[in-house]
Amino acid sequence: MKYPTRKKATLLLQDGTTFTGHSIGKEGTSGGEICFNTGMTGYQEIYTDPSYFGQIIVNTTSHIGNYGALDSEVESDKPTIKGLVVNDFSKIYSRTKATESLQEFLERNNTVGIGGVDTRKIVRHIRTKGAMNAIISSELEGEALQAELDKIPSMESLELSTKVTTKKAYELGESNKGFRVAILDLGIKRSILKNLTDRDCHCKVFPAETTFEEMEKWNPDGYFISNGPGDPAVMDYASTTVAEVIEKNKPVFGICMGSQILAKAVGIPTYKMHHGHRGLNHPVKNLRTGLSEITSQNHGFAVEMEALSKSDVAELTHIDLNHDTVEGLRLKNKPAFAVQYHPESSPGPNDSTYLFDDFIQLIKENK
Template sequence: MDAVLALADGRIFHGVGFGAAAVRAGEVCFNTAMTGYQEILTDPSYRGQIVTLTYPHIGNVGINPEDAEGREIFCAGLLLRTLPRAASNWRAQEDLDAYLRHHSIPGMAEFDTRALTRHLREHGAQNGALAVGNTLDIDQVLAAARVFPGLEGADLIAEVTDGKRHEWARCSPSPEHDYLSQEQRQAKHHVVVVDFGAKRNILRLLADRGCRVTVLPPQSSSAEILSLGADGVLFSNGPGDPAALTQAQDTMRAVVEAGIPTFGLCLGHQLLGLALGGKTQKMKFGHHGANHPVRNLRTGRVLITSQNHGFAVAAESLPDSVEVTHVSLFDGSLQGMRHRQLPVFSFQGHPEAGPGPHDASVIFDEFVASFATRKDHAPA
């Protein structure tokens, strides 16, 4: 099939279509990861975005259900340099082309993804529209790009969550490639995860550390959260503009003030910044990839991290009660912070990886270790 990508500034790219014959609009971004395309496609944080993968060999290991980070493909479209002719991996159950068709997502390949990436780096994130089909009207595709409202002010949480409470008990795969349950690994702690679009690997890594995990819908009140008597609360990743989630900010502020160990991750990090009195801002083209260096200011150690965010907390807007703990070595943007008196901290990147390196997974250990602090000071 034919395919065309139209950017709102008028730049047009032509290529070969795959996946679904459809027109989808979204913010066009680029991701520099070399592996993990299935995890990227199923990451709820990509809602409302058309993803360009800069690595040229994407799709050659096919698709399998175990690598999905969510229940469906959440991005609006996929852009590749080259689509492989066949998937070659013993775990593959279908190829990338069929996977996109089954989820009604269009894709485009056989065009210059480097030129697109350079354009986005120079001019910033662009609204765009991707069209796949045999009779394409470029003017209509361009119009679709220009009427897309963008991600600033967008509340997309309801589109990626099911609004239901559930328990999570699956750990990470063992060397034998099966999953252990909490009955096989005794749970020592109870964690509440407020789900704004949580990736499954976040839940697995908590279970790995002996946590019984209760996942609550994003509209849950602070009273509902605190009534469960959990050892800690994690506010998850998710899509859209954190400034639009005013109820979530109020909820997080109340949980923080209650003194319970609290961890904000990605969108949860941004919400914590707002809840503590700071401000967030839209980034020029965001951070999307699996090779981003982040410095821990407390230890001097550099972590190679997975990243996926288009908004950032403005460090200069934070009150004196908040300590900056991590910064990006790419652009100096805020990557982590900690309250100076309360057991509250956050991280902008993705310590759960999926895809990406595991350097930052120690942050989950820090979260679990904070539970003991609360128990030591709990009222008799």
Template sequence: MNQHASGQPREAVLVLEDGRTFRGEGYGAVGTTVAEIVFSTGMTGYQETLTDPSYRGQIVVMTAPHIGNTGVNDVDFESGRVWVDGYVVRDPSRVASSWRSQGSLDDLLVEQGVVGISGVDTRALTRHLRERGSMRAAISSETTDVGALLARAAAAPTMTGSSFLDDVTTPEAYVVPAVGERRLTVAAVDLGIKGMTPRRMAERGIEVHVLPASSTIDDVLAVAADRGGPDGVFMSNGPGDPAAAEHVVGVLRQVLERRVPYFGICLGNQMLGRALGRGTYKLTYGHRGINQPVQDRTTGTVEITSHNHGFAVDAPLDGTFDTPYGPAHVTHVGLNDQVVEGVALVDGPAFSVQYHPEAAAGPHDADYLFDRFVQLMHTHRGDGASASPDDHPAEGSR
């Protein structure tokens, strides 16, 4: 626990940009942090949340009251570090009770320099954010000057217009080899990719070439050039405003023009929406957690899914809409608020979803989407059964 030299808990304060203030105890590193504050409804998977690059630029409030129960380990990291800019919990566990635990969550936050606060009424805080929307906030365990912290929060950049791709993307390309026989090759543009995503593809015989976000269309098409180029292109999850990623959208448009099969997740879904000529907009408080109901309109199935997004694609829920690459339609819809959760070309090899089928902490209802991508690539090559993003998944893939 964050303590004074006397051994007493160190006082900490959380100040929202609208002036609402919460007092508690320091948790994690000593210091001050300023960022957008959001809440996550997941009851498990806190380590995956902390290490998800999509949370760059955000203070995360955990709505589950007890956090840290299972400690942390070296296996459940979704990336090489913790990405959240701050952490808010109600009751941090004093004991890690898991045979997999290799350390405490508090120690990890200290090691990674993440400033947090505990002892906060996270229910009241979450209700406030639901009513007022996500906003900027400051946490400090080194000063309790509310006025100064409020000024810092008000002066911080907003998430609208922000880009963190240079922070989270890989500096150099690397390869995740296929498990067993290599059947397909995919160029994956890293916008903040989680480690489980290429692993899910590798399990299906895909050799994944992970490329920096700054990659050009030539870089993408150079993947497996000796084998005729990539069988498909993937764009990952990631942080920030999709409207600030014009370079990535431009690359994707060139992918679509060449009719290379495409699959996108999260920010990769927003990239497809923008490449198809649709806008994106900021949600009031976003979707974050592992209990979000989504309907796959191509099958009628309702899935419980993992989400982390504060922006969404603006597209008509019913019928089709025109794009430079032919008609497209919304394939998945969030059932809580009717937000677009997936789009696809009707006659072209491109589809995407706003949520996370790789979901390391679960649920795994949407895991079949990787099989759809495999089917799409095989069909496009002419060596597989007829399939498209709108077909029912293969037997056993749900």
């Protein structure tokens, strides 16, 4: 494609810090909570992950767009991010099977971004000051830009899963194979669904606010609680449903937000992290096997470690080796477990895909 001359763009952070670069993607104005992802590949999967809804993503990799975009490498129908911040935005791409440039992909999906800025400096600032709201614009400056930034709500106490969940239930997989898995969609990724259907699961994906009674009518063998955006502390509708699933001794597996909701369902609180964990290289130790895994992560909230350690009903199963935060938990007398990271993402090795097999085994044991 002919690469257009880009307009000047401004990135304004909540604390007043300003960066100037050029517009990428769609020209315009957009804001949300700014955070960073350290993954060196997979930018298209990041931008389309529903868990990033309401956030501006800073890519720490210096060159973005150099392998273009491919229709099959998406985790949802379109990008869910509120904005994109990069250092060098590539004008060309080299992958022959790419269907379009990243610029075309972002423009087509109305995604606003800024390039030509010092992302290393931005990331160091966020690591020091913490995640905060920010806004990108190629239209506004000064007081007008600040006024728009002031309108953006804080991510803390913000419920977002109902913004990205499916509007109506749908089914995947072959009905005459494997087990029936009911999925509570809080913002699920397509690669999670693929991991389940690849194991011959017949899945039915339900909207976030679906009750246990309604899902149970489908007569599932097990329940899956998905990833998703926002603050789990304000998602009583989801934790109430999961508590009812647990009470009926149904097998449960949760990922990311699903881990936080499982904890909340048994009275263990969550908290907002300083700047979150987002990347492809986070080491996690499985305390039950003693083995470590290189994991993909994307979360700005976490389960309280102290509360979990004091719990009579749940126990820690996985721990982050960088930060000693909760990465997995299981219920002691119920067939339910969850992890904070993303075993479906395959950040290089497939260290964590055994968790899907563990879920199938749990269903078999409780059928």
